Amino acid sequence: MFLMASFSRAEEPLCRQRGEAESPQQLKDGDITLGGIFSFHSSWKNRQDTYTHKPLPLECTSFNFRDFQIAQAMCFAIEEINNSTELLPGISLGYQMYDSCGSITGGVKAALALTNGNEAVSLPTEIPCTKAAQVPAIMGETSSTPCIAIATVVGPFHIPLISPFATCACLSDKSKYPSFLRTIPSDYYQSRALAQLVKHFGWTWVGAIRTDDDYGNKGMATFTETSQQLGICLEYSVAFFRTDPPNKIQKIINIMKHSTSKVIVTFLSHLDLDVLMQMLFYHNMTGYQWVGSEGWIFDSQTAEMDTHHILDGAIGLSIPKAHVKGVREFLLDLKQLNLSGNKLFTEFWETLFNCKFKSPNIRENIQKQCTGNEDLNGLQHSYTDMSLMPILNNLYKGVYSVAHALHKILDCNVTCNKVTQLDPFMVLHHIRKNKFKSKQGDDVSFNEDGDPPAKYEIINWQPTEKSVVDFVTVGLYDASLPADKQLSLQNKTLIWTQNSLQVPVSVCSEKCSPGTRKVLQKGKPVCCYDCIRCGDGEISNITDSVSCVQCPPEFWSNDRRDVCVKKEAEFLSYEEMMGALLTAASLCGTCMTAVVAFIFFTYRKTPIVRANNSELSFLLLFSLTLCFLCSLTFMGRPSEWSCMLRHTVFGITFVLCMSCVLGKTVVVLMAFRASLPGSNVMKWFGPTQQRLSVLVFTLIQVVICVLWLAISPPFPFKNLKVVKDRIILECALGSPVGFWAVLGYIGLLALFCFVLAFLARKLPDNFNEAKFITFSMLIFCAVWLTFIPAYVSSPGKFSVAVEIFAILASSFGLLICIFIPKCYIILMKPERNTKNNMMGKVTSKIF
Structure with missing residues (x-):
């Protein structure tokens, strides 16, 4: 809006407005005039400018009963203040209300008209074209994008702009919009509340539709950011404006059709949603769960237009319900409107009652004529519905905030100081400091960003039997509470899309169960x-x-x-099949050894028993018995004592056994040497030397075992690596050197024994015991040579079983090879059990 200086010789200099003057749609004179900017119309006719002539004024269309209702609430609040003796006594408030048509351009022009005024201003040559602002404060707009433009214009002049319904979080930036205030919470809180609401019902896969303006874009941006923090994903996020071409809206419909999400989160104004609903009905798209912002969730006009129940079961946030006493009666009192007689009232009346006032340009009987006496009783219309009372209350609180600020500035007590010059900056300062309680009991205040405390009600659309939507409050959201208590749902039955009582499911992937x-x-x-x-x-x-x-x-x-x-503990036990078989084999070997010992004891005076030192034979049988029995120490749960016992007993008994076999082998060789003429070797290896050799060889093993036990003895060990799902209870070797020293010593004696027996295998004797010792040592060495790789590669208890098997196999080899042939002769061939036969005087063979 520009002012230009006009000079003429006949006229005094004047400051005139450049362009056509904007006229207020509603006007009332008063000592102090408040401004109002509302969208009395929701749209305008698009014109294609050719830039060859001056653009025509904006032609508004689609009468907006919603904003008209809000404007009348401003009139009501001003009338109430004027009739009050406590607030601004002796001061009358007036108003000038302009129609922005929901247009940014219209809103800015209205703001400049309220700031500058429309009348010409005298211009003395010394004074520039400036003057004080026309109004101390402006009420409006009801959407964010026009408010941003208006706040940008009036901000430098510090004229307070108080909106009852502009929620964009961007307007809280006081560096850009220093004079903007609002009586509705910022979308910053609403966006976060919507994200928490979606998360509460387990919807992690949602679509998003927003109005392509600051309200929708900024609100959805905050919602998207919070959703990501809460683990919610947006399958799609699209924007449109109600004036967009149909093909753009059709693209949104196609996206919805091909989506898998069943929940749609919207940041839409009610005007944009009305356009979208028409397209949804045309394509018969139902079954979606709608989550709405306060822009439409409690709008009765939107509910009335949803005749095909597309939005049934919708849930969302609204500003808390309120009741302003007397405002309903004021709005429905058409007489006070009828007195105005302006063009806006005429359009309101004709649209409300669907009639036309008599005009010479309208032919008779074309449309029902308006009489001016139509009655609102029984009329079902969005204007008569008071569901917008929360917004009306917001505007009511905004007007009273200005009145309280003026009351303090004018130093009102019994009367007000009318001489005081009103400075918009001072008005703004006092409004921001205001803290009072409204007649409805609401605490009215503004924080440093010009915002009120953030509280919302959770609304559920529940259709009734008469197909009328009932807005049911099912929960609350209070941003002032701790994070885990901000959202609370009441114990009420919720109605979901298509009148279902089951919470819809909208996930990209089903939840992963435990495991x-x-x-x-x-x-x-x-x-x-x-x-x-x-x-x-x-x-x-x-x-x-x-x-x-x-x-x-x-x-x-x-x-x-x-x-x-x-984990299940695993060890070689007596109860399992393998353990039972090995135990049986051990006991069987023990019994066999005992039987052989019994036979030898019974026939101890026979030549075959007395030959080759019967004392060594009985000591060998004793050691074999210990060998069979020591295998039992390897079974059962390992303990500290059993681990030390099993290896040491095994090592000592086998050395005792090998010592006896070695002694018997040496005796065979010495006996042959002694039978040669002139030989006297037997005196060097008699019974005493034989016993001493056995003792010495055994003591060496005892010393090795004692050192092993003293330095690093075997101990119980839980092996967790061999088998992953079980604990192998085994005996750790402690010192591997000790273990292999014990085994190596046994192997050394066995090898020595084998070599001596092999050398004596062809000695001339009918019963050459060296042959059987050779064969037994061959079995012994073969068993223990195969034992080593089998022991190393066997897992868990099988390594213990391999060791027991090696003990039993070598013990059975010694028992069978050395003693069974003798028992056979004793029991089955007694005629061979003679001295002459033993001396080789009988030529027949043993077998």
């Missing part, structure tokens, strides 16, 4: 994933786990992979 983990699908949002079963030894005990947890070393995962259970 599985989420793996993201390539190229898709984080809400789209596959559920992969946890690996062996891993668990997840929560739903939608992003990772599996490794069980502690002594625990293993169960079949469902949701609990760690203690």
Whole structure:
């Protein structure tokens, strides 16, 4: 808006407005005039400017009863203040209300008209074209984008702009909009509340539609950011404006058709939603769960237009319900409107009653004529519906905020100081400091950003039997509470889309049950994933786990992979089949040895028993008995004593056994040497030397075992590495050097024994025991040579079984090869058990 100086010789200099003057749609004179900017019309006719002539004024269309209602609430508040003796006594408030048509341009022009005024101003040559602002404060607009433009214009002049319904969080930036205030919470809180509401019902895969303006874009941006923090994904996010061409809206419909999400979060004004609903009905698109912002969720006009129940079951946030006493009666009192007689009232009346006032340009009987006496009783219309009372209350509180500020500035007590010059900056300062309680009991105040405290009601659209939507409050949101208590739902039945009582499901992937983990699908949002079963030894005990947890070393995962259970301890026990068989073999060997010992004792005076030192034979049988029995120490749960006992007893008994066999082998060789003429070697290896040799060889092993036990003895050990799902209870060797020293010493004696027996195998004797010792040593060495790789490669208890098998096999080899042939002769061939036969005087063979 520009003012230009006009000079003429006949006229005094004047400041005139450049362009056509804007006229207020509603006007009332008063000592102090408040401005108002509202969208009395919701749209305008598009014109294609050719830039060859001056653009025509904006032609507004679509009468907006909603903003007209809000404007009348401003009139009501001003009338109430004027009739009050407590607030601004002796001061009358007036108003000038302009129609912006929902247009940014219209809003800015109205703001400049309220700031400058429309009348010409005398211009003395010394004074520039400036003067004080026409109004101390402006009420409006009811949407964010026009408010941004208006606040940008009036901000430098510090003229307060108080909106009852502009929610964009961007308007809280006081560096850009220093004079903007509002009586409705910022969308910053609403966006976060909507995200928490969506998360509460488990919807992680949603679509988003927004108005393509500051309200929709900024609100959805905050919602998207909060959603990401809460694990909610947007399948799509699209924007449109009600004046967009149909093909753009058709693209949005196509996106919705091909989507898999069943929940749609909207940041739409009621005007944009009306356009979208028409397209949805045309394409028969129902079954979506709508989540709405306060822009439309409690709008009765939108509910009336939803004749096809597309939005049934919608849920969203609205500003808390309120009741302003007397405002309903004021709005429905058409007489006070009839007195105005202006063009806006005429259009209101004709649109409300669907009639036309008599005009010479209108032919008779074309349309019902208006009489001016129409009655609102029984009329079902959005204007008569008071569902917008919360917004009316917001405007009511805004007007009273200005009145309280003026009351303090004018120093009102019994009367007000009318001489005081009103400075908009001072008015703004006092409004921001205001703290009072309205007649409805609401605490009215503004924070440093010009915003009120953020509180919302959660509204659910519940259709009634008469197909009328009932806006049911089902919960509350209070941003002043701790984060975990901000959102609270009441114990009420919720109605969802298509009148369902079941909460709709809208997820990209079903939840991963305990025992599985989420793996993201390539190229898709984080809400789209596959559920992969946890690996062996891993668990997840929560739903939608992003990772599996490794069980502690002594625990293993169960079949469902949701609990760690203690691993089963595994050791070679007597009860299991393998342990029972080995035990039976051990006891069988012991019994066989005892039987052989009994036979030898019974026939101890026979030549075959007395030959080759019967004392060594009985000592060998004793050591074999110990060898069979020592295998039993390897079975059962390992303990500290059993671990030390099993290896040492095994090592000592086998050395005792090998010492006896070695003694018998040496005796055979010495006996042959002694039978040669002139030989006297037997005196060097008689019974005393034989006993001493056995003792010395055995003592050497005893010393090795004692050193082993003293330095690093075997100990019980829980092996967690060989088998993953079980604990192998075994005996750790302690010192491997000690273990291999014990085995090596036994092997050395066995090898020495084998060599001597091999050398004596062809000695001339009918019963050459060296042959049987050779064969037994061959078996012994073969068993223990195969034992080493088998022992190393066998897992768990099988390594113990291999060791027991080696002990039993070598013991049976010695018992069978050395003693069974003798028992055969004793029992089955007694005629061979003679001295002459032993001396080789009988030529027949043993077998």
